[in-house]
Amino acid sequence: MTPFTTLRGAAAPLKTGDALLANVDTDMIIPKQFLKTVTREGLKVGLFHEMKTNSDGTPNKEFVLNKPAYENASILIAGDNFGCGSSREHAPWAILDQGIRCVIAPSFADIFFNNCFKNGILPIALPQEICDKLAEQAGGGNHVFTVDLPNQKVTAPDGNEYAFDIDQGRKENLVAGLDEIGESMTHSVEIEAYENKRQIMTPWLERA
Incomplete structure (x- = not known):
């Protein structure tokens, strides 16, 4: 994964009327007809397909x-319960393929939230009133935000900073660009030592 440290870019407010769009499920993020691929490339074509494409x-x-x-937005601001619905991992794949590396919302569905970290996307949960303020600024002339993961803060175009919480282990993995397999491989020396010891102490387990 690409390490995530400080992200500076345009933030796109996902709205319906004047309100942030809530309960965006994974079928809205990427409809089922785009799930035939098992690779992560090209999925941005299906991202929010029913909203971005006319009949x-x-x-x-x-x-x-x-x-x-x-x-070219790299940040998405959305409403409550983002990523609900089915557990399809194509949803964060499509978001990442679009170039979006951070999603800000009042809350996230658990499976989608966890899948974001596995794919190098930072999901940030902030109170509804703050998300509304950020969305309002994102809709203005200056919509460039800064997301500082090491210092755990979002800086809005007006200069105001908003702190966010994140699990320390997940933070360290994002900064280092590690998914769960990559994190495991940081212990390769210990893993190899254990395997060597097991071959000596229980050689029968190695027999075909």
Whole structure:
């Protein structure tokens, strides 16, 4: 995984009307017809497909990620219970393929939340009123935010800073660019020592 330290980029507010869109499920993030692939590349085509595409297949110019100011957004601001629904890991894959490395919302569905960390995405939970403030600024002329993971703070365009909580182990893995397998391999010396010891003490386990 690509290490995550400090991210500076455009933040796209995912809204319906004037409110942040809540209960965005994984089928909304990437519909089932895009789940045929087992690779992580090219999934951005299906990201929010039903929202960003008109019925005739043309792009919906009103959808936030289709607007020129947000087409390269690296941060997404959404409503409560983001990532609910099925456990499809294609959802964070599609988000990452779009270039989004941080999602800010009042809360997340547990499985989606955990899958984000496995794929190098930082999910940040902030109170609803703060998310609303951030979304309002993201919709303005200056929508560039800074997410500082080592110092656990989000800096809005107006200069205000908002602290966020994160599990220390997950933070360290994101900063180092490690998924669960990568974290395990940092203990390769101990693993090899254990395997060598087991071969000596229980050689019958090695027999075919």
